[in-house]
Each structure stands twice: as C-alpha cells, then as structure tokens.
Amino acid sequence: MSDTFFFAMEVALNGLMAGVMYSLVALGFVLIFKASGVFNYAQGVMALFAALTLVGIQNGQIPFAHVINATFGTHLSTFGWNVPSFLAILLTLGVMILFAILVERLVLKHLVNQEPIILFMATIGLAFFLEGLGDLMWGSEIKKLDVGLPQGVSDTIERVTYEWFGYGFFIDKLDIVAALVATVLVIVLTLFSRYTKHGRALRAVADDHQAALSVGISLRFIWVLVWSIAGFVALVAGIMWGTKSGVQFSLSLIALKALPVLMLGGFTSIPGAIVGGLIIGVGEKLFEFFIGPLVGGATENWFAYVLALIFLVFRPQGLFGEKIIERV
Amino acid sequence: MFYREAGDFKTSYIEDSQTFPIRLDRWGYYTIIFIAFAVIPFFINDYWANAVFVPFLIYSIAAIGLNILTGYAGQVSLGTGGFMAVGAFACYKLMTAFPEINIIFHILISGGITAAVGMAFGLPSLRIKGFYLAVATLAAQFFLVWLFNKVPWFYNYSASGQISAPERTVFGIAVTGPHTEAWAKYMISLVFVFVLAWVARNLTRGTVGRKWMAIRDMDIAAEIIGVNPLPAKLSAFAVSSFFVGIAGALFFAVYLGAAEVGEAFGPQKSFLVLFMIIIGGLGSIFGSFAGAAFMVLLPVLLKNVLVGGLGWPTDLAAQFEIMLVGALIIIFLIAEPHGIAQLWRIAKEKLRLWPFPH
Numbered sequence: 001m002s003d004t005f006f007f008a009m010e011v012a013l014n015g016l017m018a019g020v021m022y023s024l025v026a027l028g029f030v031l032i033f034k035a036s037g038v039f040n041y042a043q044g045v046m047a048l049f050a051a052l053t054l055v056g057i058q059n060g061q062i063p064f065a066h067v068i069n070a071t072f073g074t075h076l077s078t079f080g081w082n083v084p085s086f087l088a089i090l091l092t093l094g095v096m097i098l099f100a101i102l103v104e105r106l107v108l109k110h111l112v113n114q115e116p117i118i119l120f121m122a123t124i125g126l127a128f129f130l131e132g133l134g135d136l137m138w139g140s141e142i143k144k145l146d147v148g149l150p151q152g153v154s155d156t157i158e159r160v161t162y163e164w165f166g167y168g169f170f171i172d173k174l175d176i177v178a179a180l181v182a183t184v185l186v187i188v189l190t191l192f193s194r195y196t197k198h199g200r201a202l203r204a205v206a207d208d209h210q211a212a213l214s215v216g217i218s219l220r221f222i223w224v225l226v227w228s229i230a231g232f233v234a235l236v237a238g239i240m241w242g243t244k245s246g247v248q249f250s251l252s253l254i255a256l257k258a259l260p261v262l263m264l265g266g267f268t269s270i271p272g273a274i275v276g277g278l279i280i281g282v283g284e285k286l287f288e289f290f291i292g293p294l295v296g297g298a299t300e301n302w303f304a305y306v307l308a309l310i311f312l313v314f315r316p317q318g319l320f321g322e323k324i325i326e327r328v
Numbered sequence: 329m330f331y332r333e334a335g336d337f338k339t340s341y342i343e344d345s346q347t348f349p350i351r352l353d354r355w356g357y358y359t360i361i362f363i364a365f366a367v368i369p370f371f372i373n374d375y376w377a378n379a380v381f382v383p384f385l386i387y388s389i390a391a392i393g394l395n396i397l398t399g400y401a402g403q404v405s406l407g408t409g410g411f412m413a414v415g416a417f418a419c420y421k422l423m424t425a426f427p428e429i430n431i432i433f434h435i436l437i438s439g440g441i442t443a444a445v446g447m448a449f450g451l452p453s454l455r456i457k458g459f460y461l462a463v464a465t466l467a468a469q470f471f472l473v474w475l476f477n478k479v480p481w482f483y484n485y486s487a488s489g490q491i492s493a494p495e496r497t498v499f500g501i502a503v504t505g506p507h508t509e510a511w512a513k514y515m516i517s518l519v520f521v522f523v524l525a526w527v528a529r530n531l532t533r534g535t536v537g538r539k540w541m542a543i544r545d546m547d548i549a550a551e552i553i554g555v556n557p558l559p560a561k562l563s564a565f566a567v568s569s570f571f572v573g574i575a576g577a578l579f580f581a582v583y584l585g586a587a588e589v590g591e592a593f594g595p596q597k598s599f600l601v602l603f604m605i606i607i608g609g610l611g612s613i614f615g616s617f618a619g620a621a622f623m624v625l626l627p628v629l630l631k632n633v634l635v636g637g638l639g640w641p642t643d644l645a646a647q648f649e650i651m652l653v654g655a656l657i658i659i660f661l662i663a664e665p666h667g668i669a670q671l672w673r674i675a676k677e678k679l680r681l682w683p684f685p686h
Contacts, residue, residue, distance in 0.1 A: 039459045070640045110662040117404055118661055120459045121606055124599065125657025132651025140647065259463045295478065302474050305467030312456050312464060 010170060011289045012282050017175030019281020020182045021240055025258035026265070026273035027185065028233040033267050034206040035226040036108070039120045042127035044252040046096070046231060049134045051238030051247045053095050055145050056138040057088040063137045085147040089235070096231030097224075104224045131252065140249070145242035149177055178240045185236060186270060189229075198225060206268075260308035266318030275319060280304045331679040347529060364518055369511040377510035378583075384624045385517035386578045391604040391616035392528045393571025398602070399611035400532055401564035402544025403453050407465035409597035410472035411569050413589050414442045415576030417482050420491045423504075423581065424484060431496040431503060431581070435520070439574040445472075446569020453561050457547070469595055476589040492586035504581045513582050520578060524571060529613050531567065540564050541611070572601075603653060607660050609669025618668040626653070 025047060032040040040046075056063065060079040068076055083091070107126065111119055150173040193199035204212040205222045213219055241251050257280065265276025284303040292299045317323055331352045338344040348354045372381060390408060397403050418438035423431065449468040453461050476482050483491050495505030502508050503516045531537050539560045542550035551557055580587045587593070600623060608619020627649055634645040664670050678685075 066644055067640075070644055071638060107658055107662070114661075114665070117458055117462075118665060120404075120462065121602070122658050122661045124602070125654045125661065127654065128599070128657065129651050129654030132647045132649070132654060135647040136644065136651060140643065256466075259466065263460060263463055298474060298478065302467065302470035305463070305470050309452055309464045309467040312460060313452050316456050316460065 008286065008289060011285050013171065014175070015282035015285030016278055017171070017179060017281070018285065019261075019278040020175070020179045021237070021244070021277075022257050022261045022280055023274045023277030024178070024182055024185070024233065024237040024240060026261040026277055027182075027189075027270065028230040028237065029258055029262050030267065030270055030273045031189070031233065032226055032230045035202055036205075036223055037116060037119070037209075038108070038123065039116065039267070040230065041120060041123040042130055043230065043234060044256055044258065045127040045130045045134070046099075046234035047238040047241065048247070048249070048251040049099075049130050049238075050092055050096055050231065050235040051145055051242035051251065052134045052138045052143070054088055054092045054147070054235070054239065055143045055242070055247055057083050057091050058085065058147075061138060066139055067136055089147065089239075092235055093232060096235055097228045100224050100227030100231050103227055104220060108223055109220065127252070131249075135249075142246045142248040143242075145239065145247050147239055147243065149174055149239070149243050172244075174240070174244055181236060181240065182274070185233065186274065189270065198222075202226060257304050260304040263308040263312055263318055266320040269318070269320035272318060272320035280307065283307060331676070331682075333680075347533075361522070364522075369515055372510050372514050374510045377514050379628055380624060382513050382517050382583050384621055385514070385521045386575050386583055387601065387604060387620040387624060388521055388617050389524055389578070390572050390575035390601045391608065391620045392525060392613060393568045393575060394601050395605045395608075395610065395612070395616045396528060396532065396540070396571065397564050397568035399605055399609075399615070400537060400544060401540035401561065401568075402547075403450070403457075403561065403564060404459065404462040404602075405465040405568070406462050406595070406598045406602065407449060407468035407472075408572055408601040409593045409595055410469040411442050411446055411572040412576030412579060412597060413472055413476055413593035414445050414569075415439060415573030416580035416587060416593065417476050417491065417589070418442065418573065419577035419581050420484075420493070421482065423494060423496060427494070427496075430498065432498060434496075435574055435577045435581070438577040439570040442573020442576065443566040443570040446565045446572070447562050450562055450565030450569075453565065454558060466595070469598055473589055473593060476593075488588075490586055490588050491580065493581040493584075496581075504585070506585065508582070516582055517578055520574060524574065525613060525617075528567075528571070532613065536560075536563060536567075544611075603657055605667075606657055607667055609667030610665075612667070612669035614672065615667050615669030618672070622668065623653075 025043060028043045028046070029040055032038055032043070055061075060081040060083060062068075062076050062079060065076045065078075068074060103126065107122060108119075111122055191199075193202055201212070201217045201222055202225065204215070204217055205219065209219065212222075238247075238251070245251070258277075261276040261280050262273060263276075264279060265272025265274070284300045284307075287303050288299050312318075331350065333350055336349075336351045338349075346354075348357055368381070390412060394405060394408050397405050415438045418441040419434050422429075422434040422437060426434070449465065452464050456464060477489065480489075483489055493504040495502050495507060497503065498516065501512050503512050532540070539550070539555045540563075542553070542555050543557060543560050543564075547557055550560075576593070580592070584592060604619035604623045605616060606619070607622050608617070609615025630649050630652070631642070631645060634640045634648060635642055640648075660667060
C-alpha cells in the first residue's frame with residue numbers, strides 16, 4: 001500500500017484523537033442541555049476558566065494580583081508556594097462547584113420559564129463575564145499547564161506500526177490519554193445516571209421538569225448538580241486542551257467547535273456527542289489534507305460549521321437526537 | 329401634564345397612523361433631527377467623530393439590521409460580523425473597479441450584494457430554528473472571514489491582505505480616504521442612518537413587519553393564518569443583511585479607512601451587535617439606537633474612568649470591560665428582557681399620568 005494512503009490514515013487517526021477532545025467539551029453541553037434545557041454557550045469558556053484556575057492554584061498565584069497592583073501600586077504576584085497537582089485539581093473542582101452554585105443563585109433562578117433563546121443569550125453573557133473574570137484573576141498571558149500527563153510522540157506505537165505496515169504512525173501520547181479519559185468519563189457518567197439516586201433524579205428532570213417537580217425532586221439542587229458536573233467535565237477538557245496547546249484564550253474558541261459537534265450528534269444524546277466529535281475531528285483533518293491545499297488551507301476554521309449546517313438541513317435533530325415534534 | 333394625547337386631535341387617517349402620535353414626541357424628534365443635521369456638524373472634531381458619533385451611527389445601522397432579523401422576525405443570527413465583511417469587501421471591490429461612479433451607489437450596491445449572501449445563508453432557517461440556527465449562522469461568520477482572508481482577488485492581491493479605502497468624494501467633498509474631515513464622515517453616516525432608520529421603521533409597522541412578527545411569535549401558527557414562511561423569513565434575512573452590509577461598507581470605507589478582515593469583522597463583532605440589541609431592546613428601532621449608543625459609550629467611559637481615573641493599564645481595563653458587558657447582558661435579561669427601549673416606554677407611560685397618577 002502506498003505512503004499517501006498511510007499518511008491519510010495517520011491524518012484520520014489524529015483527527016479521531018482531536019475529535020475526542022471536541023467530544024469532551026460537547027459532553028458538558030449535552031449534560032446541561034438535557035437536564036435544564038439550557039444551551040450553555042459558556043461551556044468552552046468554563047473549560048478555559050477551569051484550566052486558568054488550575055494553573056493559578058498550582059503556581060500559587062494571587063488572584064486579582066494585577067488589579068490590586070494597578071489600584072494600590074503594590075507588586076504582588078505569587079504566594080510563593082506550589083500546590084501539588086492532585087490537590088490543585090481538587091481545589092479547582094471546588095471552585096467550579098462554587099461557580100455552579102452562583103450561576104444557579106444569580107442567573108438561572110431568575111430566568112425560569114423564559115424562552116430557551118433568552119437563556120442561550122444569558123449564557124453568552126456568562127461566557128463573556130467568565131472570560132473577563134478569568135483574565136482579571138489570573139492574567140491573560142499564555143500559561144503552561146502540566147499535571148504530569150504523558151506527552152510527546154509515542155515511540156512504541158511508531159515502532160510497532162513500522163514493523164507491521166512498514167510505516168510508522170505518529171501519535172501523541174496525550175491524545176491516547178485523552179481518549180482513555182473520555183471513555184472513562186462517559187462510562188462513569190452513564191453509571192452515575194443509571195444507578196444512583198441523583199442520577200435517576202437527573203434523568204427524571206431531563207424527561208419532564210414538571211413531573212419531576214411533582215414527585216419531589218428539587219429542581220434547583222439538580223441544576224447545581226448538573227452545572228457542577230459540567231464544571232467537572234470542563235475541568236477535564238481544560239486539562240487536556242491546556243496540556244496540549246497551553247492555557248490561552250484560543251482555548252475557548254476551539255471549544256466553540258463543540259457546537260457543530262452537538263448539532264451533528266444531536267443535543268440530547270451523550271453517544272451523539274462522542275460520535276459527532278469523532279466525525280468532525282476526522283472530517284476536518286481529512287478535508288484539510290485533501291482539499292485544503294487546493295483552496296489555500298486553514299479550512300479547519302469553518303469546515304465543522306458548514307458540515308453541521310448542511311447536515312442539519314437534511315436532519316434537523318442531528319444523528320441521535322430526539323425527533324423534534326412541534327405543537328401549536 | 330404636557331406629555332399626553334389629550335387635546336391633540338387627529339382629523340385624517342394619515343395623522344392617526346403617524347409614527348409619533350404624541351405632540352411632544354414629534355417635537356422631540358424634530359429637535360433631535362435638527363441638532364443632528366444642523367448643529368453637530370459645525371462643532372464636531374476628530375476625537376468626537378472617531379470615538380463616539382461615527383461608530384455610534386454605523387453600529388446603529390448594523391443593530392437595526394440585526395434587530396429586524398432577531399427582534400422582529402425571531403431568527404437569532406451570530407453571523408453579523410461575516411455579513412459586515414461582505415459589505416466591506418463588496419464596497420472595496422466596487423470602489424476600486426468603478427472609480428468614476430459615486431460612492432453612495434457603491435455602498436447601496438454592497439448592501440444589495442450582502443442581502444443576496446444573507447439570503448443564501450438564511451435558507452437553512454426554513455428547516456432549523458432557535459439556537460440550531462444561531463450556531464448555523466456561525467458557519468457564515470467563520471466561512472466568510474476565511475474566504476476574504478484566503479482568496480486574494482477580494483483584497484486586490486495586496487501584500488498585507490488588508491483593504492484600504494481610496495479617496496472618494498460626494499459633491500466634491502472627500503468622504504473616504506485619509507484626508508476626510510470629521511464632519512464629512514459624520515454627515516455621510518448620518519444621512520444613511522436617517523434614511524435607513526426611516527425605511528426600517530415603516531417596514532416594520534407595515535405588512536412585511538407584521539408577517540415577521542407573526543413568524544417570530546409562533547411560526548406554525550403564522551403559517552396557518554396565511555403567512556408564507558419562505559418569503560417572510562427570506563425577506564427578513566435579505567433586509568437585515570442589506571442593512572448590515574451597508575453598515576459594513578461604511579464601517580470599512582468611512583470609519584476605519586483600512587481593515588483586516590479577521591480583526592475588523594471577527595466573531596467578536598457579531599456578539600457586539602447582538603449585545604447592542606439585547607441591551608437596547610429586541611424588536612425596537614429606538615432600542616437599536618439606544619443599544620448602539622450604550623455599547624459605544626461604555627468603553628469610552630470605562631477607559632476614562634479606569635485608565636484615566638484609577639490609572640489601570642489598558643489591557644486590564646479591556647478585560648474588565650468584557651466582564652462588565654457579560655454581567656450587564658445577564659442583568660438586562662433578568663431585570664428587563666426588552667432592554668432600554670422598554671425602560672423608555674415605561675418612563676413615557678409614567679409621564680403621561682404625571683403629576684396625577686390616579
């Protein structure tokens with residue numbers, strides 16, 4: 001078999017891995033959408049914020065140091081200690097849970113019974129708020145995130161595939177870790193929603209808000225719970241993306257790609273988020289590989305959106321979404 | 329006491345259906361028009377034109393355009409930046425290809441071209457709705473910006489990939505290019521705003537506007553009572569894109585003078601215009617102006633307070649601004665989903681009864 005074929009396969013494989021990353025963010029969207037009908041535009045920025053917070057805690061940065069310095073003329077920067085990764089992750093999770101509680105208290109509670117599109121716009125506002133807050137708290141420079149995940153090209157895979165096919169595949173170890181983590185995450189979430197009390201409550205709320213309320217499920221608690229879980233997923237996605245390409249603003253833009261992933265997979269389906277992510281990941285890499293050179297490259301910026309757009313015209317509910325039934 | 333309908337007798341149908349039925353409103357409107365056309369041009373300087381008036385006027389056009397689509401027809405669009413880019417690049421190509429034709433026509437034709445592009449991207453709206461459509465319009469945003477970045481024909485093969493407006497005149501007065509006087513920039517923007525706002529106001533209270541609003545309130549019900557969704561939705565996209573295209577053309581040719589597509593017309597611009605209509609008021613022409621004024625003045629004000637007053641570095645001030653804008657969006661959506669326009673309406677209702685509320 002020719003080298004081009006293998007090269008295309010390698011591109012596709014890398015696309016698959018990138019797709020896993022998209023799926024990680026998309027997962028957070030689906031969770032919130034299912035449980036509260038809110039299309040959470042801020043999910044990408046939540047990943048960025050989580051990653052920023054993680055780095056900040058790890059390095060012992062003082063929050064709002066820049067603001068304090070600018071206002072009072074001091075020269076604060078760090079507490080002078082380093083927090084171990086594991087503890088830092090736990091603390092960041094705490095911050096994300098606090099964030100979930102605040103969102104419920106200050107935003108969602110006041111927007112009950114509003115149209116979905118109003119809630120969507122509120123989450124756009126939330127995204128901007130969080131973006132500004134993250135930069136103000138931790139500074140806007142690009143940061144390196146290292147929680148001890150393996151990185152770099154995997155030599156084993158390269159050697160083994162070279163022996164088998166006569167062509168060595170370049171695959172980043174981090175991508176493999178991300179794929180594993182995504183798998184574990186999906187399994188855990190599925191188990192959680194199937195076998196625990198709160199998981200069942202979650203599914204009940206997703207099914208029918210009013211029926212869930214009438215059997216005594218606290219909607220507010222469920223919202224806090226689901227936003228916390230989404231915060232956790234955002235944290236995982238933030239760690240993966242942050243380790244891969246540094247913690248910076250473009251993280252939230254990459255996370256925007258999760259939107260077409262969702263449209264492809266359907267807003268209400270966890271497997272849909274995964275499959276959609278993989279299709280988009282592979283699709284955009286192959287498109288860039290085959291068509292990109294003909295049209296000037298950098299097609300990855302829009303391919304996902306246009307694919308989702310074309311796809312939606314034929315199947316508005318996505319691959320795995322529930323059929324949209326309209327009533328007057 | 330003074331602000332009321334009583335004593336203002338209408339003797340013809342035309343008078344009865346006028347835009348401002350209350351006398352004080354009419355006077356206020358004429359006063360504002362008079363000040364805008366006959367007073368400000370004589371006092372305006374470069375700082376006020378570039379920092380406040382010209383961006384305010386141009387964003388008003390864009391906001392009216394988006395408001396027609398989102399506020400009146402109920403189709404949320406995140407592609408405004410991309411459509412503004414279409415207007416800007418169409419205007420640039422026309423300006424350089426046909427230098428002998430007046431720029432007014434170039435700007436109008438740019439609007440027409442944008443309307444055609446907008447209709448093409450509006451086609452999916454017949455199948456998909458709500459935030460599905462919002463995300464689909466992001467496709468327009470990213471695709472169009474990429475297109476203008478990658479195809480050199482659009483920027484006339486210039487080495488930097490930038491487009492810059494050559495000098496063009498209206499009645500012998502330069503309105504684009506580096507030697508434009510502040511008042512000329514202001515006047516050309518003002519004329520476009522005046523005419524377009526008038527058109528928008530009258531479109532939205534006529535048959536077309538009512539069809540849009542019927543579609544917005546419930547599209548299936550609208551279809552049942554005889555509104556054909558295809559022309560209604562596509563006309564909303566066309567008119568909206570026409571406005572946005574003209575705003576883009578003016579933004580590039582008159583305000584910026586030179587533009588790089590990713591920077592001037594990126595997704596941030598789409599959100600900025602969307603925020604204008606949320607804060608100003610969905611489904612209100614006055615709201616579009618109020619929102620544009622708010623979003624143009626807020627950074628100027630913050631810059632003066634934070635950078636000038638507290639001595640913050642500009643990047644911190646910019647981050648604080650993003651945060652504040654986000655918070656304001658949420659606050660407005662919670663406290664007053666219909667924006668500044670609704671506050672204005674409430675204030676007018678109160679004024680009508682004042683000082684005898686019972």
